[in-house]
Amino acid sequence: MARIRLALIGLSQSAKTSWARDGHLPYLLSERGRERYKIAALLNSSEEAAQRAIDHYELGADVAAYGSPQALAEDPNIDLVVCTTRVDVHYGTIRPSLEAGKSAFVEWPLAESLQRASELADLARERHVRTIVGLQxxxxxxxxxxxxxxxxxxxxxxxxxxxxxxxxxxxxxxxxxxxxxxxxxxxxxxxxxxxxxxxxxxxxxxxxxxxxxxxxxxxxxxxxxxxxxxxxxxxxxxxxxxxxxxxxxxxxxxxxxxxxxxxxxxxxxxxxxxxxxxxxxxxxxxxxxxxxxxxxxxxxxxxxxxxxxxxxxxxxxxxxxxxxxxxWEEWQGTLSARGRNIGKVYDLLYEGRVEKSGVANFETAAVRHRQLNAMLSQ
Incomplete structure (x- = not known):
C-alpha cells in the first residue's frame, strides 16, 4: 500500500510547546511512521515560517511550504491534512481542505465553539471525507x-x-x-x-x-x-x-x-x-x-x-x-509518551480500521462539544 501523503498545520520551529512536535513527529519520523506516511507539506502563519520549520526538523527539500490554507487545500499531492494549532485557528485552517475533499485529522477540541464544530462535522459529512479528532x-x-x-x-x-x-x-x-x-x-x-x-x-x-x-x-x-x-x-x-x-x-x-x-x-x-x-x-x-x-x-x-x-x-x-x-505494543514503547497513542491512531488510519476501533471523528467530537456546551450553560 502506498504511503499516505500528509500536511501538518502548526509545526513551528520557535514554539516553546508544540503538540505537533511532541505528539505527532515521534511517530511520523520513526521507521514505522516513515513506512506508512510521507510528510509532504507544512502550513504555518507564513510560507517563510513553514520553510523554517521544514529546515529545522530536516524534513527534506521536497516538502512544500504554505502560508495559506487555501493554497494547501489546492495541492493535489496531499491526502491527509493534520491540524495541531491552537483551537481557535482550527476552523479557518481546516475548512478549505474539507471543501477540497481531503481527509482531516484535527486535534481536540475540534473548534472553539459548538457552532463551528457542528459546521465542520456537517461539511465533512457532505463531502464524504474521512475525519479523525485527537481524543486518542x-x-x-x-x-x-x-x-x-x-x-x-x-x-x-x-x-x-x-x-x-x-x-x-x-x-x-x-x-x-x-x-x-x-x-x-x-x-x-x-x-x-x-x-x-x-x-x-x-x-x-x-x-x-x-x-x-x-x-x-x-x-x-x-x-x-x-x-x-x-x-x-x-x-x-x-x-x-x-x-x-x-x-x-x-x-x-x-x-x-x-x-x-x-x-x-x-x-x-x-x-x-x-x-x-x-x-x-x-x-x-x-x-x-x-x-x-x-x-x-x-x-x-x-x-x-x-x-x-x-x-x-x-x-x-x-x-x-x-x-x-x-x-504497550512493542513499537509504541520506542516512542515518547505523548506520541504513543497518537501513533496508534495513525496506524489504525493507515490500516483502514479507525471506524471499527471507535476512533473519534468529527461526528463524535460534535457530540462531546454539545455535552460541554450544555454543561457550561447550566
Missing amino acids: ARVAPVVLKIKELLEAGTIGQVLSSDVSAATPLGGGDSISEGLAYFMDKKVGGNAVTIAFGHTIDYVHFVLGEYASSQAHWQIQRPNQTIVNRETGAKRLIISDVPDLVSLHGTLQPSRYVAEGASLVVHFRSGPPFPGTTAFAWTITGQKGEIRVSSERGPSIQVAADDVPVPIEVHDFATGEVKQVEWT
Whole structure:
C-alpha cells in the first residue's frame, strides 16, 4: 500500500510547546511512521515560517511550504491534512481542505465553539471525507483493557461509577503568558474543554453516554496574574473559565451497564491534597469493582512508563484485589509518551480500521462539544 501523503498545520520551529512536535513527529519520523506516511507539506502563519520549520526538523527539500490554507487545500499531492494549532485557528485552517475533499485529522477540541464544530462535522459529512479528532485515549491500552474487563463480565453489570480528577498544574492565582488564553472562554481551549474534555470522552467511550445528567461548575479563582517567564512582567486579568466542574447522571443501559446506573464526575483545575491521588476512577459492578488511578491526573492518554496507571479489580465474593496488567505494543514503547497513542491512531488510519476501533471523528467530537456546551450553560 502506498504511503499516505500528509500536511501538518502548526509545526513551528520557535514554539516553546508544540503538540505537533511532541505528539505527532515521534511517530511520523520513526521507521514505522516513515513506512506508512510521507510528510509532504507544512502550513504555518507564513510560507517563510513553514520553510523554517521544514529546515529545522530536516524534513527534506521536497516538502512544500504554505502560508495559506487555501493554497494547501489546492495541492493535489496531499491526502491527509493534520491540524495541531491552537483551537481557535482550527476552523479557518481546516475548512478549505474539507471543501477540497481531503481527509482531516484535527486535534481536540475540534473548534472553539459548538457552532463551528457542528459546521465542520456537517461539511465533512457532505463531502464524504474521512475525519479523525485527537481524543486518542480511546485507543490507549489502559482504556481498552478496562473496556475489555467490562465486556468480559469480570465485575458483572455496572451499577455505578465515580471519577475524581485534579490536574497537577494550575489551580493557583497565576499562569504563564503562553497559556493566558486558558482564562478566556471564547478561545475554546482551557482546562475544562481540554483536560476535562479528554477525560469525560474516554469515560463515556468505556461506559456509554448519559441518558440524563446535571452539571455544576464554579470559578473559584477569577482573579489571575499573567506572568511572562522570560521578562518577569505581570498583568492582571479576570478569568471566565470554570476551574471546578461536577457532573452526575444516569447512564444509558447496555449489555454490561445496568438500568439506572449512575456516573458521578468531579474535576478541578489544580493539584490534589498532598498525599492523595490526582486521579481515581472506580467502576462498581454486581460482582466486583474496578479502580484505575494515576498520580499525574486524568491525562492517561499521555501516560509514561515512569508513572504507572494501575488497574485493580476487587472481587466481592473472595475479597481479593488483583492488579490487571496492560502493556504497550512493542513499537509504541520506542516512542515518547505523548506520541504513543497518537501513533496508534495513525496506524489504525493507515490500516483502514479507525471506524471499527471507535476512533473519534468529527461526528463524535460534535457530540462531546454539545455535552460541554450544555454543561457550561447550566
